[in-house]
Amino acid sequence: MNYQNDKKTISIPLVVAITLVVGMFIGATFFGKRTSSIDLGSNVNNKFKEILMHIDQSYVDEVSIDSLADYGISQMLLKLDPHTAYLPKQEAVLAKSELQSxxxxxxxxxxxxxxxxxxxxxxxxxxxxxxxxxxxxxxxxxxxxxxxxxxxxxxxxxxxxxxxxxxxxxxxxxxxxxxxxxxxxxxxxxxxTYTVDAAYMLENSKIGYIKINRFGETTYDEFKKSLQDLKNEGMASLIIDLRGNPGGYMDKATSIVDELVGGNEVIVYTKGKDKSNNYTVNAGQKGIFESGKIVVLVDEGSASASEIVSGALQDYDRATVVGRRTFGKGLVQAPIQLSDGSELRLTISRYYIPSGRSIQKPYELGNQLDYRKDIMNRHNSGELFSKDSVKFNNKQKYKTKGGKVVYGGGGIMPDIFVPQDTSYYNTYLFELFNGNIFREYTLEYAAKNKVSLEKMGYETYMKTFQINDAMLTDFVSMATKNKIPYVAKDFKNSKKYIQTQIKALIARNVWKSKNGLVNEYYQIVNQDDDMVKIAQKQLMK
CATH class of the missing domain: 2.30.42.10 (PDZ domain)
Incomplete structure (x- = not known):
């Protein structure tokens, strides 16, 4: 499959990818909450306090001591690995709520x-x-x-x-x-809060599709319910979509793997300096779906807990992994709550999947800049667009349970590579998203036409409704009124994608699935999704 990607169009999705990566530097695979009572000696303990005290008492201008302390801590942690982080109280509360129920x-x-x-x-x-x-x-x-x-x-x-x-x-x-x-x-x-975005049966098939956006407190329960519901509908094979999933709680990932593999072998194990942080998670419970084909979709935005799921299933030869090489985060963070409500997310160990490989990509202590450039480097090297551009470390060669060769030291490499398609991306499309035009137009259209659309019914809408030229004219007009100049060439290039997004978002606004699911949106956009199409073909062999 060959896409025509030029440097201008490639650079726009790269911005999205870099934005996505930012969340991963907070750390995604946590153990339980911890508190610290380590004594480092009076000299180390008092030095920081002493300096802040002198600033507070004698510095010529008024400054915020709390802000200085937060800054000092953050700068100190830059000397460590890229995933150890400090979160002030307000940020800690917000970040925690993303994973809690x-x-x-x-x-x-x-x-x-x-x-x-x-x-x-x-x-x-x-x-x-x-x-x-x-x-x-x-x-x-x-x-x-x-x-x-x-x-x-x-x-x-x-x-x-x-x-x-x-x-x-x-x-x-x-x-x-x-x-x-x-x-x-x-x-x-x-x-x-919900972490499973979609769970539905692909049309005219026995293939189920489940989309997980992160691994939060309720993810396993949501996944298990979705899995059982799909089995009740006759599901014989399954697509698990982990694209763009930055991770979350490790135990939720291992529980999901345990639903899909038999026996009692290792799912993941950890190693750290403090032996109390070393432990092994084995399969053991009788799972809902221990037989039947599985495809896992991944990309460069799939990290941490997502890599545990995709890597473990690949190592057991339980699933075919489709997409692009994952992010490569194999460091485990413990959230340590500090006395003022702020939080230290400290890297305490590395995790390893069943074949024995670590998926943590290389990093240099204190050199976070190069680490953060990794996605950009993949883009520049052509890796996102050609499998041949991916370089493996032959010193980190491992084998799956069935003898297939896999590699450690930098994410999970899919069994079937799918290049990033940027053929429809351009600056105009980026501005439309950045200006919230898609969301506002579809919200307004759905509100005006809700009665007639509901009368039509979702199934008829999905199969017959067309985003016509009059609607596109109104869409472009709204963008122009909001200072996004019309670019005819770019619009023509992105027209099909724009139509699909508008149709899917209207459906999402009119019909709402239960329990946080947005099946209507994904049922429409996945019709044009290359990875989903390849996964479907793989499962129908």
């Missing part, structure tokens, strides 16, 4: 567009839905905090709308066809 808030999916905070959807059963917040509402204020203008950001929204359970926030809302703003008092409650 829920957080306390008002329960809305939102979109920032034109310096305004739009409600994409009140979450089903959540506090906002209960008081009457609707899709398309614009939240102007939360208590006395303005949520409009150039200072509006995701961080401001999270800080304002999240809060202690049972606390009340007064929302001032602008609603279409109402001359005056509306006021709602919303009592915050626990909002569930």
């Amino acid at each position: 829920g957080f306390d808030g008002i329960g809305v999916e939102f979109n920032i567009f034109n310096d305004s905070l739009f409600v994409v959807s009140p979450l089903s059963g959540g506090p906002s839905e209960a008081v009457g917040i609707q899709t398309g509402d614009i939240i102007l204020k939360a208590d006395s905090t303005n949520l409009t203008g150039s200072k509006l950001s995701n961080t401001l929204v999270f800080n304002t709308l999240r809060g202690p359970r049972n606390s009340i926030v007064k929302l001032t809302v602008k609603r279409k066809n109402f001359s005056k703003p509306l006021t709602f008092n919303v009592k915050r409650d626990k909002i569930p």
Whole structure:
């Protein structure tokens, strides 16, 4: 399969890839929470405090001692591996909520567009839905905090709308066809978070598809339920999509592997300086799907726990791995909570998958810049577009259970390579995404046409509905009004992709699956997805 990729089009998805990688430097494979009581001696303990005390007492200008301390800690950790990190209290709370089963808030999916905070959807059963917040509402204020203008950001929204359970926030809302703003008092409650995005049967087949976006507190339970539901629908083989999945809790990954492999052999083991951090996880429980073909989809954004799943299944010859070489994160972090609520995520060991290989890519202590450039280097070397550009270390050659040769020292190399397709990418498309045009247009279209679309029904919509030229004209017009100049050549090049995204996002806004699933979106976009097509062919052999 040959794609025509030039340097301009390739550079745009690279920006997305680099953004994705940022999350991985926080560390993704955690053990349980820890506290520290290590005595390093009075000299080391007191030196840092002593310097800060002198600055606080005698420095000529007013400065924030807390900010200086945070900065000093962060700079110190740069001398270690790329995944050891320090999170100030606020960041620690936000990062933790991404993996835990829920957080306390008002329960809305939102979109920032034109310096305004739009409600994409009140979450089903959540506090906002209960008081009457609707899709398309614009939240102007939360208590006395303005949520409009150039200072509006995701961080401001999270800080304002999240809060202690049972606390009340007064929302001032602008609603279409109402001359005056509306006021709602919303009592915050626990909002569930989901990590399985999709679980459905591919059309006219016995192939199930499950998409996991990260490995959080509830991932195993979500996966197991989805797996059983698909088996009940007649699933005989399975696609597990781990593309762009940066990892998460290691025990959730090993539990998923255990559902898919028989026996009681090793799934993963760890080695570190402190022997108390060394342990082995074996299979053992009777799994739901221990027979039947499996394909795992991966790419350069699949890291940590994703690599445990794909690597272990590959080592057992239990699954065919399809895609591109994974990120290569085989370092294990322990979250150590500090006294002020901040958190140290300290690398304590390396993990190894059944063949004995480590998938951690090389790094130099204190040289995080080169490590962060790895995805860019893969792009520049052509690795993302040609299997022949991937270089293996023959000193790290291992064998799977069935004798197939695999390599350690830098991610999981797929059994079937699929090049990155950037043929439809260009600056205009990037600006459309960056300006939230897709989300805003499809939200508006769905709101105006919801009744007729629901009457049509999703199955008919998926098979027959077309994004016509009139819709595309309105879409381009919205972009132009929002200072994204029309580029005819780029639009023509991306037209099919744009149509697919618009159709899928409209479906997502009109029909909502239960338990956080967005099957309608993935059923549409996966029809044009090369990796899914290759996986389907592999499973039908």
